[in-house]
Amino acid sequence: MRAVVTGAAGFIGSTLTDLLLAEGHVVVAVDNFDDHSTGGGRFLTGHLEKKAFQLERISILDLNALRQSFQGAEVVFHLAAQTGVRKSVKDPMRSHMVNSTGTLNVLLAARDEGVRRVINSSSSSVYGNALRLPTKEEDPVLPISPYAVSKLSAEHYCSLFYDLYGLESVSLRYFTVYGPRQRSDMAIRIFTDRALDGRRPQIFGDGEQTRDFTYITDVVDAIRLCADRPGLRGEPLNVCCGRRVTINQVVRGILKEVGREDLEPEYLPMQDGDVDHTWGDNSKARRLLGWEPKVAVEEGLHSYVEWYRKERGG
Numbered sequence: 391m392r393a394v395v396t397g398a399a400g401f402i403g404s405t406l407t408d409l410l411l412a413e414g415h416v417v418v419a420v421d422n423f424d425d426h427s428t429g430g431g432r433f434l435t436g437h438l439e440k441k442a443f444q445l446e447r448i449s450i451l452d453l454n455a456l457r458q459s460f461q462g463a464e465v466v467f468h469l470a471a472q473t474g475v476r477k478s479v480k481d482p483m484r485s486h487m488v489n490s491t492g493t494l495n496v497l498l499a500a501r502d503e504g505v506r507r508v509i510n511s512s513s514s515s516v517y518g519n520a521l522r523l524p525t526k527e528e529d530p531v532l533p534i535s536p537y538a539v540s541k542l543s544a545e546h547y548c549s550l551f552y553d554l555y556g557l558e559s560v561s562l563r564y565f566t567v568y569g570p571r572q573r574s575d576m577a578i579r580i581f582t583d584r585a586l587d588g589r590r591p592q593i594f595g596d597g598e599q600t601r602d603f604t605y606i607t608d609v610v611d612a613i614r615l616c617a618d619r620p621g622l623r624g625e626p627l628n629v630c631c632g633r634r635v636t637i638n639q640v641v642r643g644i645l646k647e648v649g650r651e652d653l654e655p656e657y658l659p660m661q662d663g664d665v666d667h668t669w670g671d672n673s674k675a676r677r678l679l680g681w682e683p684k685v686a687v688e689e690g691l692h693s694y695v696e697w698y699r700k701e702r703g704g
Contacts, residue, residue: 391410391415391416391464391465391617392415392416392418392462392463392464393410393415393416393417393418393463393464393465393466393467393617394417394418394420394459394460394463394465394466394467394505395407395410395417395418395419395420395466395467395469396420396421396450396466396467396468396469396470396496397420397421397468397469397470397471397511398417398419398420398421398434398445398469399419399421399423399430399431399433399434400421400469400470400571400573401567401569401571401572401573401606402469402511402564402567402606402609402610402613403419403421403467403469403470404433404434404571405433405569405570405571405606405607405610406467406469406610406613406614407419407434407437407443408437409610409614410614411437411440411442411443414442415442416442416443416444417437417442417443417444418444418446418459418460418463419434419437419443419444419445419446420446420448420450420456420459420470421445421446421447421448421470422447422448422449422450422470423447424449431445433571446459449492450470450488450492450493450495450496451487451488451491451492451495452495453495453498453499456495456496456498456499457499457502457503459499460499460500460502460503460505461503462503463500463503463505464505464506464507465505465506465507465508465509465617466496466500466505466507466508466509467509467613467617468493468496468508468509468510468511469511470488470492470496471488471489471492471511471541472484472485472487472488472489472537472540473537473573474537474575475515475535475537475538475661475663475664476661476662476663476664477537478535478536478537478538478540478663479535479536479662479663482536485536485537485539485540486536486539486540486543488540489537489540489541489543489544490540490543490544490547493510493543493544493547493548494544494547496508496510497547497548497551497557497559500557501551501555501557505557506558507557507558507559507560507616507617507622508548508551508557508558508559509559509560509562509613509616509617510544510545510548510559510560510561510562511561511562511564511613512541512542512544512545512561512562512563512564512626513537513538513541513563513564514563514564514565514566514602514628514630514668514670515533515535515537515538515541515665516531516533516538516541516542516545516563516626517529517530517531517532517533517563517665517668518531518532518533518534518538518665519532519534519665519666519667520532520665520667520668520669523634523667523669524602524632524634524669524670524671525628525668525669525670525671526628526671526673526674527563527625527626527627527628527671527674534663534665535662535663536663537663538663544561545561545626548560548561548624549561549624549625550624551624552623552624553624558622558623558624559622559623559624560616560622560624560625560626560627561624561625561626561627562612562613562616562626562627562629563626563627563628563629563630563670564604564609564629564630565601565602565603565604565628565629565630565631565668565669565670566601566602566603566604566668567604567605567606567609568603568604568605568606568690568694569605569606569607569690569693569694569697570606570693570694570697570698570701571606572606572694577637577640578603578640578644578691578694579698580592581640581641581644582644582648582694582695582698585644585645585648585650585653586648586650586698586699586702588650588653589653590653590654590655590656591641591644591645591653591655591656592655592656592657592658593637593638593641593655593656593657593658594657594658594659594660594661594664595637595657595658595659595660595664596657597636597637597638597641597655597657598636598637598638599636599637599664599665599666599667600634600635600636600637600666600667600668600669601634601635601637601640601667601668602630602631602632602633602634602668602669602670603631603635603640603687603690604629604630604631604683605631605683605684605685605687605689605690605693607684607685608629608631608683608684608685609629611681611684612627612629612675612679612681613629615679615680615681616679619678619679619680621678622678627674627675627678627679628670628671628672628674628675629670629672629675630669630670630671630672630683631672631683631685631686631687632669632670632671632672632683633669633686633687634667634668634669635687638655640687640691641655643687643688643691644691644695647691647692647695648695
């Protein structure tokens with residue numbers, strides 16, 4: 391399979407690229423490296439000399455460049471995005487341009503170059519403060535941040551391109567992905583950093599908000615399965631562990647792993663755009679993909695803290 395991975399230098403994209411290359415596929419890695427989330431491209435450096443790997447410095451806002459990079463591709467794994475709910479509150483236009491217009495460009499390029507399928511990365515944030523938990527794909531979507539609106543817009547474009555042009559697609563609604571290589575502005579990374587430095591973890595709100603934390607390898611397994619499974623017709627799929635835990639529980643778990651259970655969290659005001667609870671029903675992904683999450687949050691936190699200690703050098 392010849393595959394394109396947009397956002398290939400980032401947290402999820404680089405982990406997916408590793409898997410695809412290990413399976414023997416040809417990967418065209420697309421990234422513009424304009425954000426701290428790419429790690430400066432260092433997660434891809436081990437592949438630069440491989441014949442099956444091609445790196446393109448491209449913005450998904452450049453339609454003509456995308457068309458060229460998509461030539462001969464069978465599948466596009468679309469992970470490039472302007473991430474972050476709080477960043478989108480400060481700069482809604484940036485989220486719209488990258489996540490909505492950028493995804494439209496990806497779909498246009500895929501259609502024009504004869505790509506068979508686009509796997510789009512969406513977010514549980516489209517549900518907003520969900521009316522029902524655990525949330526199913528057919529439940530109302532009530533986004534409360536520009537980021538969530540931009541992701542929902544991208545989903546609609548994917549569905550429309552299937553209906554209008556027959557371009558196969560699926561939009562994966564990720565629920566709080568964490569693990570090695572995650573961005574420096576993500577909560578688990580920040581909590582771990584502060585604990586390792588002997589500083590009190592800072593929690594927005596009372597910490598009783600809940601999240602459905604989903605480990606990176608489980609997410610990448612679901613993404614990879616989407617390339618081959620029949621019957622994906624532009625619909626959304628929840629990619630989640632199917633279990634919710636409080637932020638307080640996660641912080642306590644990290645403090646235990648670090649050996650700093652003496653540190654008391656500091657509680658700060660809630661941030662605009664943050665939802666109270668996320669908890670997904672993953673039965674549709676189990677049925678359509680034959681997928682199931684394998685890593686519980688306790689195991690995931692242990693693996694992440696071990697990795698991050700080495701990453702920091704002690």
